[in-house]
Amino acid sequence: MPLSEYEQRVLEQMERALTSDDPRLANTLQSTGRGNALRYVLSGAGVVVGLLLLVVGAATSRTWLGAIGFVLMFAGVVFAFLGPRKKQQEGPVGVVGEDGTVQTPHGARKPPKRQGGGRSGGFLARLEERWENRRNEGGR
Template sequence: MPLSEQEQRLLEEMERSLYHNDADFVASVGVSRLRPNYRSIAVGVLLAVLGIVALIAGVALQLLWLGIVGFVVMFTGVLLALSPGKSMKGMKGMPSSGSSGRGPAQGRTDQGFMNRLNERWDRRQDGQ
């Protein structure tokens, strides 16, 4: 079912507001393509397997310290395997949104729902 004209205008207004107020967020979500780091995944899986083996050995031999060490090694391996990869494009060239992009919409007396939420978020971030 196609959108009505009012819904299309509202959607376009929300998109403009998002691009205007949250340029950093749009740039980071739209451009960030992560390449998996296969070396860290392989090392993480290996550490997780070794940790599980040490954990099971600690339980079987009733050695508490070996079970704890195995759990820590397993947990570290999982964190290493799930760590984010390298970004294909650097974020240094991305434009940053300054304070000029934030604030009430000019020329409008009734603000939209998203504008009110954005203002509340900005005030919360500024500590007001």
């Protein structure tokens, strides 16, 4: 059952609000995983061919062949674990990096960082605060 015009409009407003509030999350949700399958197939083929070269090099006492096989295996694993590079997008204030943060151009004023405790500090700030409290209380 298709969405009504009102529901589509509300959904678009929610998408715009999400993009403006948390561009990193919105970027993650919009990305598709179609390129990942080809990436894993290519890296798997590289690892298999590298392993075969390594075994053949060891069996025939040709160390250079084994070294090439090892390098090929390593390159296949690195290729599988490194994500594809994303192009930077122009944002309203500056350039949106691949992690979703906005980098302001030179000369533009950066917004002040939020200071203070509570929930606004984030997980790591709360963790550091708890650690300092334990140190100050005598290791408890």
